[in-house]
Each structure stands twice: as C-alpha cells, then as structure tokens.
Amino acid sequence: MTGPILAVTGCGLPLPGNNIDTDQIIESRYLKLTSFQGMETHVFESLRQMARTAGATPHPFDDPRYKEASVLVVGRNFGCGSSREHAPQALYRYGIRAIIGQSFGEIFVGNCLSIGLPCVEVAAKDEAKLQDLCREFPTQCITVDIAKGVIFAGQRQFSAALEEGRKQRLVSGSWDSLNVLLDAAEHTRTKLQELPVINPIKTGTT
Amino acid sequence: MARTLYQKVFDLHVVREVADNQYQLAVDLHLVNEVSSPQAFDELRERGLPLAAPHRTFACADHSISTGGDVRKFDDLLCEAQVQLLGRNTQENEVTYFDPMKGLHGIIHVVAPEQGLTQPGMVIACGDSHTSTHGAFGTIAFGIGTSQVRDVLASQSLIAEKLKTRRIAVEGKLPSGVFAKDVALHIIHRLGAKGGLGYAYEFCGTTISGFSMDERMTLCNMAVEGGARCGYVNPDETTLVYLRNRPYAPGAATWEQAAARWLSFASDPEAYWDDEVVFHAEDIRPMVTWGTSPDQSVPVDEPLPDLAQAGEEIDGWRAAMDFMGAASGQSVMGIPIDIAFIGSCTNGRLSDLEAVADFLRQSDRRVASGVRALIVPGSRNVREAAIAQGLDRLFADRGFEMRDAGCSLCCGMNADKLVGLQVCASSSNRNFRGRQGSPMGRTYLMSPVMVAAAALAGKITDGRMPEPGSGGHK
Known part of the structure; x- marks a missing residue:
C-alpha cells in the first residue's frame, strides 16, 4: 500500500493490558523466517494458545465478535522491547489498520509508520472508555481521523494525539520513506563525503 | 551555542527536514544481522536498487547461530537457511561479513566495538534494539526495523525524529x-x-x-x-x-x-x-528483577514491593507476580533456579567473564546439582581471550559450560532455550514472558556475578555474601 492515509475506519479490537512487548506479539522463533508472508498466523500465538488451553475467555484475537475488527485498542507502552518489524507486519497482515493506545514503544511506532500503520495516543480514561465500547458494541464503527486528530465512535468523540511530523507523513503519503530518501540521494552523498571514512585499508578484506 | 553531544552529532548528520521534527539523517555505520535484513535485501533486489554504501555496512550472524560449536549445517534448518542467506546477501552486495565459517563471528554489538568500527560522533543504525550499546562511545546509535534497514541499505540514510x-x-x-x-x-x-x-x-x-x-x-x-x-x-x-x-x-x-x-x-x-x-x-545494591518487565526489580536483600506502591502499574504488577509465582513481601533470595546464563550483548564481554572468574576463585564451589550453567562469550575474540587466560578450564572445573559466541539464551532463537517451567538466572537484558524460548519459562535478570552466585547456590542469592562452608571472600 502507498499513498496518503487521512483516516481509518473499522470495528474495534480491545486488547487490555500494559507493556505488551513485541516478543508477545511475535515470538522469536518466527524471526527465523526470511519473509513476512504468513506472519499474521502467529500473532499473539502463545497467549492465544494459553487462553484456549485454559478454556477461559478467548484471547481477543480469537474472539469471534472481533473477527472483522481493524482498529486495535491497547494500553500503555504497547510494542515495547525488540525492534522486530515482524510485530507490526503480523498485525497489519492480520488486518489491523490503526492502533489506539495510551503510549507505545518508540521503535514500534517508527516501524508501524514505515508500513503505513498509524498509532495514535489517547488519555487513560478514553482508553478505558474505548475498551468498554468495543466490548459492548463490537459492531460499532470507529473512525480514527488522522488529519483532525479525533476518534469518532458513534455519538462519541475522543481526542487522539499524534506527533505533528508523523501526522504530516501519514497525511502526505511520505510515510513510505524510501522514495523520499532517494529523492535526496545526491545531497546524502555530499553529506557522507563530509564524514570520516571507515578505515579504507581494512574495508572488504575481512 | 552550547550543545549536548546528541545535538552536535544529530545536527552534523542532517541531510534535510522531511516533516515536522522528522529528519533525513546520514548514517555513518550500518550494522546488519541475519534476522532483520532478509526482507530488506529482497526488496532492494525487487526494485533493482544497489546498496548506497557497502563500505559503511558490516554484517554478523548472531541471533540464530548455534553456540554448540557444531559443524555446519545447524540442526535447525531455518537457522541454517537464515545464516546462509546473510552470507549470500553480503557477498552479492560486497558487504564485509564477519563470517562464522572463518571464526570471526559474535554478537554484532560486541564485535563492532571490538573491531574499532564504533567511533565517537557517528550515527549508527542496526536492525536490533540493543544498538543503543554503541552509545558508550559517544555516538547516536539506535535500533531500526526491517523497512528502515531497507532504507539505510538503499540510501545510507533514514528518517529519524530528534529526541x-x-x-x-x-x-x-x-x-x-x-x-x-x-x-x-x-x-x-x-x-x-x-x-x-x-x-x-x-x-x-x-x-x-x-x-x-x-x-x-x-x-x-x-x-x-x-x-x-x-x-x-x-x-x-x-x-x-x-x-x-x-x-x-x-x-x-x-x-x-x-x-x-x-x-x-x-x-x-x-x-x-x-x-x-x-x-x-x-x-545502589545488586539488583534482581522479580517480574516480566525490566523495571520490576528489587535490591537482592529487599523484599518484593507492596502492591500498594504500584500506582498506575497495579494491573501489570499483579499479572507479573501471578506469572512469576511471586508475592509482595517475599524475598527473591532462595528462589531455586534451573539454568544460569552468563552472556548476551549486555554482559558477554571479556571483563564480564573475568568478573565471574574472580568470583569463582573466592571459593572452590561448583555449580549446584540440577543446575545447568552456560557461559556464552559475546564474540569469538572474547572466547579466545578467555581461553588464553585459562578461564575455560576454571569454568569447566566448576561445572560451567563455556560455549561458542552468539546471542544464545537471551532471545531463544537457536537451540539454547528454556523448556517448560524452567527458571533462569540471566545476565541478559529482557525478562519478558517467553523471551528465553519457553512461554512459561521465568527469567530473573541480574549481573553476571549474581548469576554465577545463583549457579553455585542453586538458588538466587546475594553474591556479596560468602555462603556457609564456601571459604568466604578473599
């Protein structure tokens, strides 16, 4: 996918809890795969399996009520830990198109932005309300309006924070970074020439 | 104008501002591993793009490499394929590769500084969050995902926010x-x-x-x-x-x-x-984590905190204590362990192994029965230097298993992993659930010396205290 992302609309998927790290989203054994294809089948695998084994409430990713959901609602520091892009890739390929949370791991947010998956921040009380709303009305459409910085859910509105620069990149389509970077290739080359070379005698001889 | 190191180095590398507080930064040094790079190399191939600066790109296989000293191929064929792919990608693109077949390998965050690649004032990027390690030299060094690995391969630059x-x-x-x-x-x-x-x-x-x-x-x-x-x-x-x-x-x-x-x-x-x-x-006292987040820790001689102190983290603390079988007021001392792991990009350097050796020399005790104690050097160089000092013999005499270099039990990608409900005293960096390879395994983070102390005692203990009958400290 490429192009501007102004807003995302879809049903909500409530995932309570804080500090959900990328190891939980995708376990390291799937990092041995050399393609992102099919990564979605392993999203939250252990936690889902444990919920199934325990016979308790299904994990939200297995709950039939949220089968069509594309807007994930999470707590604090979601996606902390390992820089594995496998985590956002798995969520995206699963069908998630926006994430609403109190806060996010820094590298995770950057990785999400790189693949056009917006992460927006809401206040703690709004996160709780959105979690409740998703559970009570699973078919309720939620719109994350990136440009306006607002989340619309039925009659309700919540303010969504997104750093200005990240917002600009989503709205302009420049989240898709490689072409942007290559546009300034000449300028980068000049800049690199100003920086010290790494001992050229050794380079390539190892 | 007076500036911090961060500001000086950042400003020096700015190519241009692409959006509010989003800068295109030139990258001095790109470190590449086998895990986060395959899809990036693929995309370059698909788009027909060459590497922008192969001479600023250096690669190591570390995450999925076996530390068993086995002759290739690795038993785990997925690991084998991934490591082979890094060899091919680096060869095709004329990137310097610290090839395990030539015995040059190790954890990239140990190898690059050892080689003198990490130098003050650089911007260093690598598809691994612990790239922050290189900041020790006065660099801006940070982890990136695979899309950004692609960006750096193709343009020797990336988009970064000024922090x-x-x-x-x-x-x-x-x-x-x-x-x-x-x-x-x-x-x-x-x-x-x-x-x-x-x-x-x-x-x-x-x-x-x-x-x-x-x-x-x-x-x-x-x-x-x-x-x-x-x-x-x-x-x-x-x-x-x-x-x-x-x-x-x-x-x-x-x-x-x-x-x-x-x-x-x-x-x-x-x-x-x-x-x-x-x-x-x-x-500051010797610290031990009790939970599933690196901030959930206590000084070894202090009881676990009261849940009342958790504040907004109350749910997280409850879940962590539940998972770890821990309770407020309990002591971490005395928790039995199955595995002791000394290594990783946090604590797999020669001085870490020397500190452990110094500790072991204070007594003649061996690893407690029922405990498996692994020492995994951060690089081949570390391993060879340790052997040159005779540390391998000391470790072996005391029941420790010194292995070949790699990430090993820090991330559970090769054969070194926890099984079932195993409990690990670990010198690594993350105590996340499942991090060490078993969804139900428990990790207690601490210093290498504290891990060694736990290995000898068979349980978490205060490494500063002589154990009864140990002959005491020097």
Missing part, C-alpha cells in the same frame, strides 16, 4: 559487588521501563567516567529497556585508549586529528538538557 535529552548523572563509588548492570537496573527501576520514551539518555557523573568501555556498553545497552531510543556517554581518555590500535580505528597518521575531533563531540557544560536526574552510587 529530547535527559542527563543522568551517577556520582560516587560503587560498593563492592555492585556492577554496571546493577546501575542500569537501578536507573530503570527508578525511572520506569517507559520513562525514557521520547528521550536520548546521556549518562555522566564520576561513577560513569570511572567506568571502563565494557561497563559503559552494559549501561547504554540497557537504555532501551528504560524506554529510551538511545543512550550515550561522552567520549574521553578511556574511549581513546580503548579505540587505539583497533583494526578499523584510524591509524597513527590520522590518529591525533581523529581523537581531537571525537573529544569535541562531548556535551558542553552549559548545554541544555530537557531533564536532569542524579543518582548516588552508594545507594
């Missing part, structure tokens, strides 16, 4: 038996696992300036566990001494010029930091 800076001063002399790892865990305990979001951490103060480069690397390595994208220490004489005569460091002809340039990156005394915090070394 705020927090000056973290640690003053005074550390008590005996307290290490850089404890300083890191102490800081994360106080500031929280997400306390560093939006920040670069500058570590300074007399404790840090007295640290060796290895200790600085341990500290900066853990900056990311405190939520900071990167951490750094200002370059000084210790940095210069470490770098001199390293294979990739500048030679004699350009050394003086390089050294002067490097030192000029240090933060100006009048610079502005967005936040400043001071810690006192004498307050």
Whole structure:
C-alpha cells in the first residue's frame, strides 16, 4: 500500500493490558523466517494458545465478535522491547489498520509508520472508555481521523494525539520513506563525503 | 551555542527536514544481522536498487547461530537457511561479513566495538534494539526495523525524529559487588521501563567516567529497556585508549586529528538538557528483577514491593507476580533456579567473564546439582581471550559450560532455550514472558556475578555474601 492515509475506519479490537512487548506479539522463533508472508498466523500465538488451553475467555484475537475488527485498542507502552518489524507486519497482515493506545514503544511506532500503520495516543480514561465500547458494541464503527486528530465512535468523540511530523507523513503519503530518501540521494552523498571514512585499508578484506 | 553531544552529532548528520521534527539523517555505520535484513535485501533486489554504501555496512550472524560449536549445517534448518542467506546477501552486495565459517563471528554489538568500527560522533543504525550499546562511545546509535534497514541499505540514510535529552548523572563509588548492570537496573527501576520514551539518555557523573568501555556498553545497552531510543556517554581518555590500535580505528597518521575531533563531540557544560536526574552510587545494591518487565526489580536483600506502591502499574504488577509465582513481601533470595546464563550483548564481554572468574576463585564451589550453567562469550575474540587466560578450564572445573559466541539464551532463537517451567538466572537484558524460548519459562535478570552466585547456590542469592562452608571472600 502507498499513498496518503487521512483516516481509518473499522470495528474495534480491545486488547487490555500494559507493556505488551513485541516478543508477545511475535515470538522469536518466527524471526527465523526470511519473509513476512504468513506472519499474521502467529500473532499473539502463545497467549492465544494459553487462553484456549485454559478454556477461559478467548484471547481477543480469537474472539469471534472481533473477527472483522481493524482498529486495535491497547494500553500503555504497547510494542515495547525488540525492534522486530515482524510485530507490526503480523498485525497489519492480520488486518489491523490503526492502533489506539495510551503510549507505545518508540521503535514500534517508527516501524508501524514505515508500513503505513498509524498509532495514535489517547488519555487513560478514553482508553478505558474505548475498551468498554468495543466490548459492548463490537459492531460499532470507529473512525480514527488522522488529519483532525479525533476518534469518532458513534455519538462519541475522543481526542487522539499524534506527533505533528508523523501526522504530516501519514497525511502526505511520505510515510513510505524510501522514495523520499532517494529523492535526496545526491545531497546524502555530499553529506557522507563530509564524514570520516571507515578505515579504507581494512574495508572488504575481512 | 552550547550543545549536548546528541545535538552536535544529530545536527552534523542532517541531510534535510522531511516533516515536522522528522529528519533525513546520514548514517555513518550500518550494522546488519541475519534476522532483520532478509526482507530488506529482497526488496532492494525487487526494485533493482544497489546498496548506497557497502563500505559503511558490516554484517554478523548472531541471533540464530548455534553456540554448540557444531559443524555446519545447524540442526535447525531455518537457522541454517537464515545464516546462509546473510552470507549470500553480503557477498552479492560486497558487504564485509564477519563470517562464522572463518571464526570471526559474535554478537554484532560486541564485535563492532571490538573491531574499532564504533567511533565517537557517528550515527549508527542496526536492525536490533540493543544498538543503543554503541552509545558508550559517544555516538547516536539506535535500533531500526526491517523497512528502515531497507532504507539505510538503499540510501545510507533514514528518517529519524530528534529526541529530547535527559542527563543522568551517577556520582560516587560503587560498593563492592555492585556492577554496571546493577546501575542500569537501578536507573530503570527508578525511572520506569517507559520513562525514557521520547528521550536520548546521556549518562555522566564520576561513577560513569570511572567506568571502563565494557561497563559503559552494559549501561547504554540497557537504555532501551528504560524506554529510551538511545543512550550515550561522552567520549574521553578511556574511549581513546580503548579505540587505539583497533583494526578499523584510524591509524597513527590520522590518529591525533581523529581523537581531537571525537573529544569535541562531548556535551558542553552549559548545554541544555530537557531533564536532569542524579543518582548516588552508594545507594545502589545488586539488583534482581522479580517480574516480566525490566523495571520490576528489587535490591537482592529487599523484599518484593507492596502492591500498594504500584500506582498506575497495579494491573501489570499483579499479572507479573501471578506469572512469576511471586508475592509482595517475599524475598527473591532462595528462589531455586534451573539454568544460569552468563552472556548476551549486555554482559558477554571479556571483563564480564573475568568478573565471574574472580568470583569463582573466592571459593572452590561448583555449580549446584540440577543446575545447568552456560557461559556464552559475546564474540569469538572474547572466547579466545578467555581461553588464553585459562578461564575455560576454571569454568569447566566448576561445572560451567563455556560455549561458542552468539546471542544464545537471551532471545531463544537457536537451540539454547528454556523448556517448560524452567527458571533462569540471566545476565541478559529482557525478562519478558517467553523471551528465553519457553512461554512459561521465568527469567530473573541480574549481573553476571549474581548469576554465577545463583549457579553455585542453586538458588538466587546475594553474591556479596560468602555462603556457609564456601571459604568466604578473599
């Protein structure tokens, strides 16, 4: 996918809890795969399996009520830990198109932005309300309006924070970074020439 | 205008601003591993793009490599394929590869500094969050995902946000038996696992300036566990001494010029930091994590905190205690362990192995029965240096298994992993659920010496205290 992302609309998927790290989203054994294809089948695998084994409430990713959901609602520091892009890739390929949370791991947010998956921040009380709303009305459409910085859910509105620069990149389509970077290739080359070379005698001889 | 190291190095590398606080930054050094690069190389091939700067790109296989010293192929065919692919990708693109077949391998965050690749004033990117390690040399070094690995391969630049800076001063002399790892865990305990979001951490103060480069690397390595994208220490004489005569460091002809340039990156005394915090070394004790986040820790001789202290983290604390079978008021001392792991990019350097050896020499005790104790050097060089000192014999005599270099039990990608409900005393950096390869395995983070103490006792113990019948400290 490429192009501007102004807003995302879809049903909500409530995932309570804080500090959900990328190891939980995708376990390291799937990092041995050399393609992102099919990564979605392993999203939250252990936690889902444990919920199934325990016979308790299904994990939200297995709950039939949220089968069509594309807007994930999470707590604090979601996606902390390992820089594995496998985590956002798995969520995206699963069908998630926006994430609403109190806060996010820094590298995770950057990785999400790189693949056009917006992460927006809401206040703690709004996160709780959105979690409740998703559970009570699973078919309720939620719109994350990136440009306006607002989340619309039925009659309700919540303010969504997104750093200005990240917002600009989503709205302009420049989240898709490689072409942007290559546009300034000449300028980068000049800049690199100003920086010290790494001992050229050794380079390539190892 | 007075500036911090972060500001100086950042400004020096800006190609242009692409959006509000989003900058295209030139990258001096790109470190590549087998895990986060395959899809990036694929995309370059698909788009027909060449590597922008192969001579600034260096690769290591570390995550999925076997540490069993086995002859290739690895038993795990997925690992084998991934490592082979890195060999092919680096060869096709003329990238320097520290080839395991030539015995040059190790964890990239151990190998690059050892080789003198990591130099003050650089912007360093790598598809691994513990890239923050390289900040020990006064660099801006941070982890990136695969899309950004692609960006750096194709353009030798990436889009980065300018972070705020927090000056973290640690003053005074550390008590005996307290290490850089404890300083890191102490800081994360106080500031929280997400306390560093939006920040670069500058570590300074007399404790840090007295640290060796290895200790600085341990500290900066853990900056990311405190939520900071990167951490750094200002370059000084210790940095210069470490770098001199390293294979990739500048030679004699350009050394003086390089050294002067490097030192000029240090933060100006009048610079502005967005936040400043001071810690006192004498307050720091050996730390042990009790939960599933690196900030859930206690000094070894203190009981687990009361849930009432959890504040907004109450649910997280409850879940962590539940998972770890822990309770408020309980002591971490006495928790039985199955596995002891000494290694990782946090604590797999020669000085870590030497500290463990010094500790072992204080008594004649062996690893407790029922405990498997692994020592995994961070690189082949570390392993060979340890062997040259005879540490391999000491470790073997005491029941420790010294393995070949790699990430090993830190991330559970090769055959070294926890099984079932196993409990691990670990010198690594993350105690996340499932991190060490078993969804139900439990990880207690601590310093290498504390891990060694736990290995001997068969349970978590205070490494500062002589055990009964141990012959005591020297």
